[in-house]
Amino acid sequence: MTNLKPLTIAVTGLNAIDSPGPGVAVARGLKEAKSFDANIIGLSYESLEPGIYLHDLFAKSYQIPYPTTGTETLLERIKYIHSVENIDVIIPNFDAELYSFMKLEKELNKLGIKLFLPEINQFEERQKINLPKFGKDYNIKVPHSKALYDAGEIYSLHDEFSYPLLVKGKYYDAYVAHTPQQATTFFHKISSKWGLPIIIQQFVKGNEYNVTGLGDGKGNMIAAVPMRKQYITDKGKAWGGITITDENIIELTRHFLKSTSWRGPFELELMKDPEGDYYLLEINPRMPAWIYLAVGVGQNIPEAIVNLALDQAVEPFESYQTSKMFIRYSWDMVLDIAEFQQISTFGEL
Amino acid sequence: MSKKKYERPSIKRIENEMPNKFGLRSEYKPMTHIDGVAVKDIIKEHGSPVFVISEKTIRQVYKDAMRAFAIRYPKVQFAWSYKTNYLSAICNVFHQEGSWAEVVSGFEYDKALNNGIPGNKIIFNGPDKTRDDLKKAIDNKSLIHIDHLDEYYTILELADETGLRPQVAIRVNMDTGVYPMWDRFGFNYENGQAWDALNKIMISKKMDLVGLHCHIGTYMMTAEPYGIAAAKLADLAVGLQQKYNHHVKYIDLGGGFAGKNTLKGAYLPGSDTNPSFDDYAEKITSALINSNISPDHLPWLFLETGRALIDEAGFLLGTVIANKRSSIGKRNTILDIGVNILFTSFWYQHKITPAQEFTHHTENTMLYGPLCMNIDVIRENVELPLLNPGDHVVVHHVGAYNMTQWMQFITLRPKVVMIDLEGKIHVIRKGESMNSISDYEGMPKHLTDFKL
Amino acid sequence: MRIKSNIAISDSGFLLNPATGESFSLNPMGVAILKMVKDGKSLEEMTQEISQDFDVSLSILERDIEDFKGTLTQYGILENSKND
Structure with a gap:
């Protein structure tokens, strides 16, 4: 038995599936925390999110309403869960839900629940559609990009772009197009799903690197672990990766945090071109699914988030083990329908 | 028992x-009363469907909007956008709160005059002002917002004819990034x-250039473009200040603020994501205050907000006509509310709630209107409790545009009632009768008789 | 009409069709009616029994039960028996 302070922490993103949410990895990090004893509550949207059934990690799971139903409904549900569980900290892990939690932060604080999230303006300025301005404002190289509202504009792109280029949705989806015809096809494909605008981004040849980390909201870097993907699934997700030593990436991350005063966890997607220049492709305002790699190499980011949320002093991590790999695997649980019945009928398990 | x-x-x-049941609770939280009046009593007394306007909500929302601007800028004037809802009772609530009138046609202009608005407190916008309209507006010293040069030349001629100095502004369009x-x-x-255009007006010396106007779009879901628009209008005002030592009396930012409805295809609900009055006010007023406009000649800030001021105060009450199942087993519910009176259902996912208590059991339902037309769909895929024929529903946030753009189609348009601050109900537009339609028809004599 | 064998309904309204692996959720009235169907009660017996306890007209009840049975058939929970 430990003498550590018990804390109840609610975590979302329990969908450890082929395009996984980070919730299960975050929970593993919290379980290994050395500064508190975590009682972890799962918050799920769907009744088949694997984390719900991982009882060693999640003491209990509750279903919460989809972000589409609005903050009022979400708040009501969290109040109920809080009345049973007395939550100290919530760690949301989905892009699509972050806005709702940022919006509710004050209300949740009043209930005694703490969060450690980016501020709304930080969240907004990093949106894909705003990335060119972001790059300019903070002097970070980003691939040239442009928002299109009309597929007809694709044929006049040759002045600004060269093929191949990326055709991206406002929130999700990206395809490489080698011809205007392909770009047009992708334009229609993506816009029918995610609406307009469509973002055209110059394709940068090179190697992709990712870095996950944590900013304290005052411009300081608390954590940063760079990784190169070694195995990528057909959905573009890392199924294996290795930590690397690259001062340039750490410097770029430090610059990003210093200039934006980013608060909370993040993942930067970077491309290093043949000249050795780094381009920032995307900023994810949350931990990545591979966050346990950071925990495993010495930077327990989930633990640090909890402590920052609770206004505890957190010392920046100085180092991490380099050349450590992660390899993901899937695992079939066998369970009784009674568990599924419980979560799908009563919304808790 | x-x-x-x-x-x-x-x-x-x-x-x-x-x-x-934990997912969508508030979506179908029943709304049994509006301002303390039972929905079922309103329907019993005034029929179904029926539009209900909450006077209390209008005044609250107006005060909130006024507060947001007035704490940030010393001279603020709202002008009620008639096209959004020109039922006179509604206009007059705004006029009692201090709003002037903003009109876009001769018809609306006369309506404002009939409501007792002094001519010099009517803003006349729009591309279609007839020569007669303009003459009347000049005589009444109304604020004419010029849309195009042809209109400018007509006004110039009228100035000569009447010997009066027309009070004019120009409407400016611009790139605000939207x-x-x-x-x-x-x-x-x-x-x-x-x-x-400004140079022409100043050099003509025949009219008073009193303001600058823009209206950058509709349902603007970010506030930033208003900051850009205000800065650009301020820039024109500074130009006039420098070149002619002329100070415009007002800068009119128009309307276009989003309400709380959720647009079709939006992921998050509009009530969460759409900017508040404070957000818009912050952008607009800081752009004006930070401009080079001389602080001694700070112009009035005019706002022609329509939708965001009235949407929330409007409810449409209706009744379930029947339940069916589609060929694939999906629940279809037919309401007595059609798209002809709920025009906005073409672009909003209107919030629709039952008007009576229910258990948490729901169904995914397709809500159809009563029109004999395939496009008559009020909501696709809405989780609703198990409604029965005769049950009532409340459609929320319908105060804007529905009562001006509605169509009389195969039936008659319903009553509009207003609940006053004491909870008393007033009919502010009668339900139409057969005569309201047929009185306007004519019958050629040779068509009066037939035998079958 | 009869209910397919092996189908289990819990009091909380959870229904599992082990033959297909599909599961369903019913409201209390749905559970009550399904149990009556299971007990082999006729439409008339069902409407009589329910209208004694609940505030509902026979004609509405009859329509609702028919509609409900249609859905059950669509979901493969009820099957047409030969003597129907």
């Missing part, structure tokens, strides 16, 4: 992503048209 409340049997397949850019109204800022 009284019998238990009945709910019809239901069964739902459990899908992985089933939004269960798509689509509304460049069909007014004079363009970027290509210099706007400045040309």
